[in-house]
Structures are given as C-alpha cells and as structure tokens.
Amino acid sequence: MLQAEDPSDPSSCSDVRVYYHQSEVKRKSKGASVALPAPQRQLLITQKLLWAQVQLQKASLLVARGSENGINLYFSAFQIVQRAASMLQDVLGPESPKVAAALRDMGQVQALRGCFRDALDIYKRALRIQTRATGYDGYAANARVADIMHRMAEIKIVLGKHRWYFVLHKSGR
Amino acid sequence: MIGDHNDASAELCVLERKAVTALEARHLMQASKFYMDLIKKIESLDDEASYWMQLAKAHVAMSRTRQRLGSVIEAQKWISSALELVQTHQVIILKSQLATEYTIQNDYRTGF
Numbered sequence: 001m002l003q004a005e006d007p008s009d010p011s012s013c014s015d016v017r018v019y020y021h022q023s024e025v026k027r028k029s030k031g032a033s034v035a036l037p038a039p040q041r042q043l044l045i046t047q048k049l050l051w052a053q054v055q056l057q058k059a060s061l062l063v064a065r066g067s068e069n070g071i072n073l074y075f076s077a078f079q080i081v082q083r084a085a086s087m088l089q090d091v092l093g094p095e096s097p098k099v100a101a102a103l104r105d106m107g108q109v110q111a112l113r114g115c116f117r118d119a120l121d122i123y124k125r126a127l128r129i130q131t132r133a134t135g136y137d138g139y140a141a142n143a144r145v146a147d148i149m150h151r152m153a154e155i156k157i158v159l160g161k162h163r164w165y166f167v168l169h170k171s172g173r
Numbered sequence: 174m175i176g177d178h179n180d181a182s183a184e185l186c187v188l189e190r191k192a193v194t195a196l197e198a199r200h201l202m203q204a205s206k207f208y209m210d211l212i213k214k215i216e217s218l219d220d221e222a223s224y225w226m227q228l229a230k231a232h233v234a235m236s237r238t239r240q241r242l243g244s245v246i247e248a249q250k251w252i253s254s255a256l257e258l259v260q261t262h263q264v265i266i267l268k269s270q271l272a273t274e275y276t277i278q279n280d281y282r283t284g285f
Contacts, residue, residue: 047263050229054259057233057240057252064245 048091055084056105063109074113081106097144100129104148116155123152181218185227188214192234201242208235222262229258 062077085102092098103126110119127148134144192207208231215221215228232255240248 046226047259050226050233051259051263053233054229054252054255057236057248058256061236061240061245061249061252064240064248 045091048087052084052087052091052102055080055087056102059084059105059109063112074109078106078109078113081109095129095132097130097133100126100133100144100148103129104151107151111151111155116158120152120155120159123148123155127152181224185211185214185224189227189231192231196234196238201238205235205238205242208238225258225262229255229262232258 059077059080062073062080065073067073081102085099085106088096088099088102103122107119107122107126110116110122127145130144130148188207188211192204192211195201195204195207211231212228212235215224215231218224221228232251236248236251236255239245239251
C-alpha cells in the first residue's frame with residue numbers, strides 16, 4: 001500500500017532516490033567526469049525512464065485518492081511529479097513530449113491544490129514543448145494539444161477570463 | 174540456450190504488443206488480461222531476473238489499466254510491486270555502476 005510521504009521529513013525519500021542523488025553528486029564533483037561504457041549508460045537511461053514512469057503513476061494514484069484520514073495527498077503528488085519531470089528532463093532533454101506529459105500532470109496537481117496561476121504557467125510550458133515537438137498535425141498531436149488547451153481554458157475561466165469558453169468548446173470535451 | 178532466450182523474448186514481445194493494442198483500442202478488460210498473461214509468463218521464466226524491467230513495466234501498465242477500470246486499491250497494489258522491483262534491482266545496478274566508475278577512474282590514474 002502506498003503511503004503519503006511527509007515532505008518535511010528527508011528520511012521519507014526512497015532508497016533509490018538517495019542512491020541516484022549520491023551517484024549524481026559524485027559524478028558532478030568529479031568535474032570532467034569519466035563516461036560510462038555505452039551499454040551501461042543506455043541501461044541507466046532506461047532505468048531512469050522506468051523510475052519516472054513508476055513515480056508518475058504513483059502520483060496519479062495519490063491524486064485519485066485525493067485525501068485520506070484528513071491528510072491532503074496533493075502536495076505529496078506534486079512533489080513526486082516534480083521529481084519525475086526533472087528526471088525526464090535530465091534524461092530526454094527539455095523538449096521531449098514525455099516532459100510535456102509530465103508537466104501536464106504537474107499542472108493538474110497544482111490546479112487541484114488551488115494554485116491556479118502556477119498551474120497555468122506549467123500548462124503553458126507543456127503546451128510550448130508539445131507544439132514544438134509534434135506540431136498541430138496528426139490526430140495524436142492534436143489530441144494532446146487540445147487536452148492541454150482544454151485544461152488551460154478551465155483555469156482561465158476559474159480566474160474570470162470567460163472569453164476562454166470558446167477554447168473549451170473547440171477542444172471538444 | 175540462446176535460442177530459448179530469443180524464443181522467450183519474442184513471446185513476451187507478442188504479448189506486450191497485444192496488450193498495448195488492446196489498451197489503445199480502449200478494451201481495458203482485454204488489455205488487463207493480456208498484461209496478466211505477460212506477467213505470469215515472465216514469472217514462469219527460469220531467468221526471471223533478466224526480465225525485471227519488462228516485469229516492472231507490465232506492473233505499471235497493469236496499475237494504469239486497473240485505475241482506468243476504477244479499481245484504485247488494486248492499482249495501488251500493482252504500483253507498489255512495481256516500485257519494489259525497481260528499488261531492488263536499481264540499487265544493485267547503481268552500486269555496480271559506482272564500482273565501475275571507480276574502476277575506470279583507478280585505471281585512468283594508474284595509467285592502464
């Protein structure tokens with residue numbers, strides 16, 4: 001069973017993250033570091049992607065639970081998504097559509113926490129990456145762009161910008 | 174031995190493809206069944222440890238599918254087991270990675 005992590009407690013970090021952190025610190029402290037052999041590097045990248053995938057799903061489940069025993073789980077979810085997004089950014093670069101998807105999840109959590117302006121900024125970043133990566137052509141690209149725009153429109157309306165209703169209507173949800 | 178390994182990999186690929194196709198077509202129950210078959214298949218292999226990443230991915234996919242089917246509790250169980258798999262194997266691999274880095278640096282220093 002998943003447990004909500006206490007954000008103020010550093011010991012709540014998972015072992016994996018601590019190991020990652022230690023290995024990154026060691027690598028950075030070496031300056032011009034020694035490159036790992038290619039197969040090991042590839043394996044490490046695959047594992048980092050898998051780790052991010054697990055974390056994103058974990059956050060999604062925390063969002064689905066919302067709150068439990070009076071504890072709001074959104075903040076934990078936000079921290080988890082943030083870590084996963086930064087991991088994806090490190091591995092795939094800042095312009096990857098997977099980073100856009102993680103940012104979209106992060107924006108959703110921020111909106112659920114009531115941080116609408118922050119959520120809007122995050123969605124803007126996600127939209128920029130998504131449109132740069134896939135453009136507006138193709139069903140999949142359109143669906144992803146429409147999804148982000150729909151979420152942005154919902155927030156704009158909450159913030160009192162009612163002319164965004166047309167985006168809600170156009171995104172077809 | 175290598176032939177057996179390739180056969181198993183091919184079978185796993187087919188099962189994974191079937192599951193992904195079902196998921197894309199939004200046949201969630203079917204996708205869930207295929208993922209279950211995939212997980213059972215991996216667990217039945219002799220060299221299960223070499224397929225741990227595929228197993229972890231299948232657990233994550235199973236968790237997503239179960240969540241979409243509305244069973245959050247079950248989804249949590251699957252993601253917990255995925256997390257356990259990742260933690261167990263990654264810690265071992267990262268330790269070996271650090272050891273390799275150390276060896277490379279040592280070789281560099283000593284001129285080998």
